[in-house]
Amino acid sequence: MSPTKDYALLCLENPLLDIQAQGNEALLEKYGLKANDAILAEEKHLGIYEDLLNNYSAKLIAGGGAQNTARGAQYLLPPNSTVFLGGVGDDKYAAILHDAVKQAGLRVEYRVDKKEKTGRCGVVITGHDRSMCTDLGAANHYDIEHLKSPEVWKLVEGATHYFVGGYHLTVCPPAIQALAEEAAKNNKVFVFSLSAPFISQFFKDPLDASAPYWDYVIGNETEALAYAESHGLETKDIKEIAKHLAALPKANSKRDRVAIITQGTLPTVVAEKGEITEYPVHAIEKSMINDTTGAGDAFAGGFTAGLVAGVPLAQCIDQGQWLAKLSIQELGPS
Numbered sequence: 459m460s461p462t463k464d465y466a467l468l469c470l471e472n473p474l475l476d477i478q479a480q481g482n483e484a485l486l487e488k489y490g491l492k493a494n495d496a497i498l499a500e501e502k503h504l505g506i507y508e509d510l511l512n513n514y515s516a517k518l519i520a521g522g523g524a525q526n527t528a529r530g531a532q533y534l535l536p537p538n539s540t541v542f543l544g545g546v547g548d549d550k551y552a553a554i555l556h557d558a559v560k561q562a563g564l565r566v567e568y569r570v571d572k573k574e575k576t577g578r579c580g581v582v583i584t585g586h587d588r589s590m591c592t593d594l595g596a597a598n599h600y601d602i603e604h605l606k607s608p609e610v611w612k613l614v615e616g617a618t619h620y621f622v623g624g625y626h627l628t629v630c631p632p633a634i635q636a637l638a639e640e641a642a643k644n645n646k647v648f649v650f651s652l653s654a655p656f657i658s659q660f661f662k663d664p665l666d667a668s669a670p671y672w673d674y675v676i677g678n679e680t681e682a683l684a685y686a687e688s689h690g691l692e693t694k695d696i697k698e699i700a701k702h703l704a705a706l707p708k709a710n711s712k713r714d715r716v717a718i719i720t721q722g723t724l725p726t727v728v729a730e731k732g733e734i735t736e737y738p739v740h741a742i743e744k745s746m747i748n749d750t751t752g753a754g755d756a757f758a759g760g761f762t763a764g765l766v767a768g769v770p771l772a773q774c775i776d777q778g779q780w781l782a783k784l785s786i787q788e789l790g791p792s
């Protein structure tokens with residue numbers, strides 16, 4: 459891949475530790491969880507983390523959607539290409555995250571909160587389903603002051619590409635807007651992930667405020683459908699939704715927006731300038747699949763690395779699918 463600037467890619471979202479285990483119906487019922495979902499933890503959910511660790515031999519895995527994407531992108535890019543921002547606590551969970559990102563060669567600039575715990579994401583696997591329940595903890599205290607601090611803002615100014623995970627809309631929209639405006643002002647590339655259906659459902663206003671700045675918007679089929687429903691689009695057709703996303707008003711008119719919707723094993727739908735292109739996924743034998751958690755994050759990592767390296771769009775998609783395929787053969791979003 460062609461040489462790139464140091465820290466060309468800057469990513470922002472919530473660094474989390476995944477506490478992942480095989481669960482069962484009884485566990486889902488105990489905490490009122492759906493088999494296939496992503497939610498923010500309420501008071502009644504907080505016992506699940508210890509429960510998973512003590513009673514379901516849970517594994518601790520470095521997680522957080524965009525942090526996984528950043529690790530994935532760094533994996534494909536030259537050393538010192540990617541930096542990740544987010545909030546953590548001052549605890550053993552943060553130490554595990556530091557180890558994992560170091561192994562991946564990912565630089566992190568965490569805002570460290572002395573009072574709050576590092577965020578945790580309980581992942582309950584039942585069959586092919588996974589239910590995620592996140593207690594954001596210190597990640598929820600990320601603030602614009604950290605982003606605007608001289609050392610961090612220097613990294614912002616130095617980067618040519620920004621990747622923001624939609625999950626951060628629940629935390630610090632002002633930081634997202636600051637990056638978005640910086641991108642538009644300087645004709646840099648702003649990549650945004652829709653992250654989960656609940657973002658479109660419950661964080662519509664900050665989502666819509668960021669939308670004009672998206673140069674690339676990435677989501678999966680359920681996120682696309684949730685967007686359509688929450689925005690009153692009278693269609694459940696993924697291609698129509700992708701076209702709609704690509705055609706939303708745009709702040710930086712020097713770049714056309716591209717909307718990318720992945721659909722698990724079904725072709726990836728790409729909308730650009732009113733046209734749809736479909737890219738079949740890289741087939742993989744069922745027996746080779748270990749864990750599809752984070753397939754979408756890995757896809758976004760491979761895709762964004764392609765953008766940073768300046769390769770054509772079709773190759774960016776291919777790289778995303780390649781990295782996703784690699785990731786689902788490992789445990790957790792590796």
Ligand code: ADP
Nearest residue numbers: 678720721722739740742752753754757779782
């Ligand atoms: P998410 O993890 O956000 O739900 P998807 O399920 O759409 O995202 O997966 C993203 C990408 O990962 C797909 O476009 C595809 O390239 C790859 N992928 C996911 N599941 C499989 C699979 N079973 N076999 C091959 N590739 C897969």
Ligand code: MG
Nearest residue numbers: 678721722754
């Ligand atoms: Mg999926």
Ligand code: MG
Nearest residue numbers: 653678754755
């Ligand atoms: Mg996803």
